[in-house]
Amino acid sequence: MATKKIEAPTPASPESKSQSVNGSKAMPAHTGAKSGQPPVSKNPHGIPDWRLEQLPFHIESEWGDGEYRYKIVGDTSAPVPPLRPSKYLGKEQTIELFRYMIVNRRMEAALESMYKQSLVIGDLYQSLGQEACSVAAAYALDKDDWLGPMIRNQGSMIVKGYQPRATMMQYMGKGDSPTKGRDSGSHYGDPKTLNVVAPISHLGDSIGVLAGVALGARLQGKHVACLGYIGDGGQSTGPTYEGFNFAAVQHLGVVLVVEHNSWAYSTPVELQFACKDLADRAIGYGVPGVIVDGTDANQVYDAAHEAVQRAHRGEGASIIEAKFMRMKSHAMHDPAQYVPAKVKEYWKRRDPIARMEQYLKEAGWMTEAQIAEMHAEVERFINEERAVAEAAPMPGPEDAGTDVYFDNAVDIPVKYGEVRVKNANKNRKLSESSAPGHYK
Amino acid sequence: MATVTYLEAIRQAIWEEMERDSRVFVMGEDVGVYGGAFKVTEGFIHKFGKERVVDTPISEMAIASAAYGASLTGMRPVGEFQFMDFISSAHSQIVQILAKSNWRWGAPAPLVLRGPSGGGVSGGPFHSQNPEMFYVHTPGLKVIAPATARDAKGLMKSAIRDNNPVLFFEHKFLYRRVKEELPLEDYTVEIGKARVHREGRHLSVITYASMVYVAQEAADILQKEGIELEILDLRTLLPLDRDAIRATVEKTNRTIVLHEDTKTGGIAGEIAAIINEEAFDSLDAPIVRITAMDAPVPFSPPLEKAFLPKVEDVVREARHLLKY
Incomplete structure (x- = not known):
């Protein structure tokens, strides 16, 4: 497993000016020909859209043959x-990022095989087609930054430093799993070293937590970026709004990656929200927003990198909407027959790993043979990880009810340094409250 | 020694802890320049700075989750809910994230969520509730409900110094109605320990928060009849002090459990079960529950009076139990 990434190079043309989008600050746009970049379009509300194509169809429900089903409106044949x-990733970084994507995919392929052998306890949540978004966004984080994954973001956790065996052992309920068999899947984290907030099943609840992490770090004089994901379904929840609004108003460095993966379990986005682009919500929060193609790791990385740098400068929160499709079902029990076949074919042609392979070959950064060797090397690595995970013991009954409370004898240190405040009257004494209050 | 109200005791505790430990900070609605709806944090922002006295949007969810997030970086936040009724808006964060944090992923959450609960002030159904039992039923939390100024201060300090999420239910009826002399020096009161508020031989009233004073009035009346009530103030509802419950039942052999919370699913049922497990053989009479009625808290004074447990209820049931 390659160690953590090299620092990102400074952009060729640093863009400091930001544009006003309905009162909020927009992300610096690509400058087209100046940096060899294709031009950036804007959506009807002025949100920059870095994609090189627009989705040429949408889903509607249809009544036919005595049944309701979803139908495609539009054309799915676009090349x-x-x-x-x-703008920021060089050859070495791109190759490293590409490898993480392969690790992500092959780890999940192994998990699917383990599921079919009844080694996985309960259900399995996969991220096929989402690897670019998971991996490239997390790749923009520094060591001191925090990650708030969701159930399918097990790839991002590998970027942050976990080994595939961690997720495998979680799914098998092993005693050596990060949660000692107490929780499943990507529901683990590490507040001490890797800075990953363990997700819970309730969608959006981690966003306010990430805001709090940024608040705590800022009190200690450190601007960290706290990058979290939310889905097109999860963003409908109240905690998403309340958590992110707090980050926005406090100018905390939360980077919210809205994974528009087109299906919330079985519900299409057309039944989830009325706006066209979820990035529009950035305007309402008063933060910059941007739309990217979630199957394009370069777009995801660049947008995340700019949002993370903004967080490090103490300028506050950002929203990145990444559009793509969940290529597997909600979980293994679900055959996902509600997805029209042509929609699946459209997105299958946009496989993030196949697209990245094409990019690497065209850039002359990797040959076909090198790519094949990387797949083979990762396959060997995953097999080793799987062997370790399978050999790990199950938990003992004594682990069910321990650790409910943390020992009060242990001092919990601050992570980033001494707490500092700018203006405070240290000599002020506490005098009895004399002001009028409720129910005096 | 100085005479201090229950409210001032809480102010002093948080102020002194913020002076002692720079990791402690407060956050909540209107806690900054305004000093909080009940003035618990009045003057704090000038002393400690706006970084450590954080005014939040109207979002209990954000208060709970951001306090928790900050605790992950080693801070020790004290979040204020303007009224504990609004804790329901942060329920998911508290029971799903905070309470399970250390058990699930080894992330201790040293934080306090505090605010005024309870009735008797015509606050109506959304400003008078006793929502503590939702949280007593949640492993991983600690739940505190003090009755005296001394305990309020000492327990608040312990809560802030505790390495676990603590919910601190203050009683708004007591805020400015009870006062006592408090030591000037630093002191704490241990979490999880009940306190004998009044010694007695004939009958135990196990209670907490403002009902301690209802029991006290009843005890004064019954004393004239030669009946001695022992009043056990639980102080902490999670974890419960099983030893103290057993000890008082073994001493008096008769028990009333009195609380302002509603009856069904209230802590009286849990205490009756503990007595059953710990001191069944000591009982000379059935355990009696005196609680608010199973209804929302009404607004209008005659309705609220009918709703809440009363001194005469305790007197009547005590006389009845002693004849049993």
């Missing part, structure tokens, strides 16, 4: 555009 060249 696949190339990746947008990254």
Whole structure:
């Protein structure tokens, strides 16, 4: 497993000016020909859209043959555009990021095989087609930054430093899993070293937590980026709004990656929200927003990188909407027959790993043979991880009810340094409250 | 020694802890320049700065989750809910994230969520509730409900110093009605320990928060009849002090459990079960529950009076139990 990434290079043309979008600050736009970038379009509300194609169809429900079903309105035959060249990623980083995507995919393929052998306890949640979004967004984080994954973001957790065996052992309920068999799947984290907030099943609840992490770090004089994901379904919840609004108003460095993966379990986006682009919500929050193609790792990375840098400068929160499709079902029990076949074919042609392979070959950064060797090397690595995970013991009954409370004898240190405040009257004494209050 | 109200005791506790430990900070609605709806944090922002006295949007969810997030970085936040009724708006964060945090992923959450609960002030159905039992039923939390100024201060300090999420239910009826002399020096009161508020031989009233004073009035009346009530103030509802419950039942052999919360699913049922497990053989009479009626808290004074447990209820049931 390659160690953590090299620092990102400074952009060729640093863009400091930001544009006003309905009162909010927009992300710096690509400058087209100046940096060899294709032009950036804007959606009807002025949100920059870095994609090189627009989705040429949508889903509607239809009554026919005595049944309701989903039908496609529009054309699904459009050719696949190339990746947008990254403004920040060089060859080495791109190859490392590509490898993480392969690790993500092959880990889940192994998990599917383990599921079919009844080694996985309960259900399995996969991210096929989402690897670019998971991996490239997390790749923009520094060591001190925090990650708030969701159930399918197990790839992002590998970027942050976990080994595939962690997720495998979680799914098998092993005693050596990060939660000692107490929780499943990607529901684990590490507040001490890797800075990953363990997700819960309730959607959006981690967003306010990430805001709090940024608040705590800022009190200690450190601007960290806290990158979290939410889905097109999860963003409907109240906690999403309340958590992110707090981050926005406090100018906390929360980077919210809205994974528009087109299906919330079985519900299409057309039944989830009335606006066209979820990035429009950035305007309401008063933060910059941007739309990217979630199958294009370069777009995802560049947008995340800019949002993370903004967080590091103490300028506050950002929203990135990444559009793509969940290529597997909600979980293994679900055959996902509600997805029209042509929609699946459209997105299958936009496979993020296949697109990245094409990009690497066209850039002359990897040959077909090198790519094949990387797949083979990762396959060997995953097999080793799987062997370790399978050999790990199950938990003992004594682990069910321990650790409910943390020991009060242990001092919990601050993570980033001494707490500092700018203006405070240290000599002020506490005098009895004399002001009028409720029910005096 | 200085005479201090229950409210001032809480102010002092948080102020002194913020002076002692820079990791402690407060956040909540209107807690900054305004000093909070009940003035618990009045003056705090000038002393400690706006970074450590954080005014939040109207979002209990954000208060709970951001306090928790900050605790992950080693801070020790004290979040204020303007009224504990609004804790329901943060329920998911508290029971799903905070309470399970250490058990699930080894992330201790040293934080306090506090605010005024309870009735008797015509606050109506959304400003008078006793929502503590939702949280007593949640492993991983600690739940505190003090009755005296001394305990309020000492327990608040312990709560802030505790490495676990603590919910601190203050009683708004007591805020400015009870006062006592408090030591000037630093002191704490241990979480999880009940306190004998009044010694007695004939009958135990196990209670907490403002009902301690209802029991006290009843005890004064019954004393004239030669009946001695022992009043056990639980102080902490999670974890419950099983030893103290057993000890008082073994001493008096008769028990009333009195609380302002509603009856069904109230803590009286849990205490009756503990007595059953710990001191069944000591009982000379059935355990009696005196609680608010199973209804929302009404607004109008005659209705609220009918709703809440009363001194005469305790006197009547005590006389009855002693004849049993």
